Every structure is written in structure tokens, then in C-alpha cells.
Amino acid sequence: MSSDTLTISDRIQQKLDDLTRAERQLAHSILENYPISGLGPLTELALDANVSGPTVARMVQKLGFKGYAEFQAELREELRAKVKGPIAKHDTWADSAPSGHILNTFTDAVIDNIRHTLGQIDPHAFDAACGLVGDPAHHLYIVGGRVTHTLAEYLFLHMQVIRPNITHVQSTSNAWPHYLLDVQAGDVFVIFDVRRYENNTLKLAEMAHAQGAKIILFTDQWRSPVHQLANISFSSRIVVPSAWDSAATTLLLTETMISAVQNLRWDSTKGRMEELEAMFDQTKLFRKFT
Template sequence: MPEAPLTISDRIQQKLEGLTRAERQLAHSILENYPASGLGPLTALAKDAEVSVPTVARMVQKLGFKGYPEFQAELREELRAKVKGPIAKHDTWADGAPEGHMLNRFTDAVIDNIRHTLGQIDPQAFDAACALVGDTGRHLYIVGGRVTHTLAEYLFLHMQVIRPRITHIQSTSNAWPHYLLDVTPDDVFVIYDVRRYENNTLKLAELAHAQGAKIILFTDQWRSPVHQLADICFSSRIVVPSAWDSAATTLLLTETMISAVQNLDWNNTRRRMEGLEEMFDQTKLFRKFT
């Protein structure tokens, strides 16, 4: 299966360390409102980033494009992909679907997504996110959307065992503003938001950010608008031969975070697990075969 093409965001991240000061300034400006940031005239992009027009031209070539028009064309394609609904996504892959069983094609796509995603993640940023999530001195809030609430619930269920002071907020609920009444600057929000980004999730993030809370975002390769507010952002590849996006890579990151956090204070985690098992035994929740 051919490799998924790099997004412009991917290219910028790969080149970031080798850019000049002005080029890095331009790169960060592009990423702030990506991928819509470069859709205007070249001079407008240069003005917004407070750099020269030649700086934009050099940067575009460093990213592998012949010129600004080619750069813009790629951005437009990414923007179209970003807003696709399920039917449009299905039509995109169905017309050119390669031969072979769906199990193989789907698995190849997921493996490719995982490889590209892990290649873009900074291990130090991941460790920092796990440290925030595992810090019992901070209240932890976990937020998901219409579809991603399943990932949020999965993380919440495990974190309930690992640590105290945790709240699951469903951003689609009309009651979620109540949860923000007690948010302090020491608190941490883990937010899931993938394309077809939800207005409720963005508003919740804005309010949490305004109250000084730390935000860890799990999003896709095009990045939710919440990324502008996030302290740490993990962008997963999500495209597969389906009408729906894949959660496999995001789940991988979530399960890795669970594993890392449980080991930060294993003695305490173990005590909580043992206490939970005792309650399971008392309630006879699970069948025993001995």
C-alpha cells in the first residue's frame, strides 16, 4: 500500500529545527490557523507573520514546493479533506480502492497511520503530558465529543482506578458549564476533538483555558481549533478506507498514556486496584471459576 502523503504541517515539523529565525516565525504563524492560514495572497501571509515576501518564497521551496501557487493548492486539498463528511470520505477511497481483502487494506492503512503519527510525536512532550495526567495534586477533567466520547470514557474508566480527583465531562451535554465552576489553574483537561470539530468542545476549552487550566489535546492530522489553546497537542493520522475516520492511532496513544501514568506511582495504583478488586468480590460482579 502506498504511504500516506505528508501534510504541510508534517513537513513544517520535520524542517523546523533547520529553519532561520524568520522562517520559524513564519512556520508558527502558518500553524496557528492551519490549514486556512496560507489561502490568501503571499503578501498577506508575509504581513500576518511579520516577515518579508522573500522569506515566504524561500520557506515554500524548503517545504518541497515549486512556488506559492503549488503550496496553496496543497493547502486547499487539505482543507477539503478536513471538512469531509462520511459520504464524501467513502467516495474518495471507493473509486480508487486497490484489490485485496478489506482486512488487509484497512490494516495497512492503520499501520501507516501509526508509523506517521509516532514519527511526529516528541517523547518529552508525551512524558510531560503523562506527568500532568498523573499528578494527583491536580483535578483531572476528561472531555470527548459525539464520537470521541468513547475514547474519553475509556481513558476515564482507567484513570478512575489509577488516581482520585477525576471528572468525565461530555461536551455534548447541556450541563457541562457546571463542571467549570470549580476549575483552578492547577487543573488539567484532556480533550478529544477530531475533524468535524465541535463548537461545544471549543467553547469548553476556551473557558477552561481562561481559568488557567492546562489542556492536553488528542486530535487529527489537520488539528482541531482547540490546538491554539492546548499546552500539549497530539495529532494522529485518522484516514482509512472507510466512510468513517479511524480511532486506532488515537486509542494507541491513549492506552500508552494509561500504561505510563499507572507506573508513575505504581504502589498507589496497586493499592487502588486491590481495593477495587475487593469491592468486585463483595458485589460478585465477575464470575469466579475457582
């Protein structure tokens, strides 16, 4: 993505690791209600983020703006761009619902999340992550939290078919240290951790990292503390008009990874799938319409 097409949100994501603690606090506050959060007075933004006015001024300059006024002008330009093309926007709506219906407002938010997330992902890093996940020479551990365990289970279920040598670890269980007993250098951990970040997940990642494991992290736009330990990290935008965050973009990345790893290992995966289907036929778990 070229610099002239970067949104302010994109710039913040790129600079997060270079910001001070107070500046990161401010950045997270801006992203929380982006872009509305940056349209008020500088003093109001500082108050909302619980930082000083000079902190706002410094971070705005780090983002490449001469001052807060230029920063706000760019935000307003982004808003104008978002409301252009009403015909194109209408095509994404549910035809039977008005434009302000939750079916459309929620879908618009998810589409926007996907667009911003994919714009931040390095395809080479994604390919490298898929290569690590698909390598049966190293044990694969998949970890989820209180909410993200559903994504972890989904990935685990498919990876069980695709490759051997795999373990599902639930960090919410008090038995998760048991799984670390057999971790070897080079083993791979896929960890899902979104806000509110879980202490168990961070501790698990720290211990796995200390044993030489490689970590692939799926997180949100504010990034889990596990980010500091991860070899490869994917940040998904998760904010939607709901009391709960959205898993749609993270699920998209997860399903894309499943597809990529399946293709990488198709010669062996095909045989595993055929063997599994034969077992299902014996168990008669599923109805067959033939």
C-alpha cells in the same frame, strides 16, 4: 526525525502554525487525500483547495522546495518508496485474504497512520503530559465529543482506578458548564477533538483555559482549534479507506498514556486496584474461575 527523512506530510505538519489562512486551507486539502492530491497539475490542486495558483507556489516554497515540479518529484519518490519491499508488506496481510481485501487495505492504512503519528510525537512532551495526568494534587477533567466520547470514557475508566480527584465531562451535554464551577488554576483537562470539531468543546476549552487550567489535546492531523489553547497537543493521522475516520492511532496513544501513568503511580495504584477487586468480590458482578 532528521530533515532528510521527513515526508511532505511531516513538513506540512511542522509548518502549519506558520502558514496563512489560505495556505492552511491548501495544506488541509493536500493532507485530506495525501499523497494523491499533489500529483496533478498545480491549477487542479489550487481548484480543489479553492485557493489561487500563487498560494500553491508560495506554500511549496515554504516547505523547502524550489517549485511545484520539485514538490511533485518528491511526492512520486515517496510513492515509489511505499511500494518497495513486497515480501515485508505481505507479512502484514491476513493470509487467508487477497492483498486487495479490506482486511489488508484497512490494516495497511492504520499501520501507516501509526508510523507517521509516532514519528511526529516528542517523547519529552508525552512524558510531561503523563506527569500532568498522573498528578492527583490537581483535579483531572476528561472531555470527549459526539464520537470521541468513547475514547474519553475509556481513559476515564482506567484513570478512576489509577488516581483520585477525576471528572468525566461530556461536551455534548448542555450541563457541561456546571463542571467549570470548581475548576482551579493548575487543574488538567484532557480533551479529545477530531473533525468535525465541536463548538461546545472549543468553548469549554476557552473557559477552562481562562480559569488557569492546563490542556492536553488529542486531535487529528488537521488539528482542532483547541490546539491554539493546549499546553500539549498530540495529532493522530486518522484517514482510512472508510466513510468514517479511524480512532486506532488515538486509542494507541490513549492506552500508552494509561500504561505510563499507571507505572508512575504504581505504589498507590496497586492499593486502589486491590481495594476495587475486593469490592467486586463483594458485589459478585463477575464470575470467578477458580
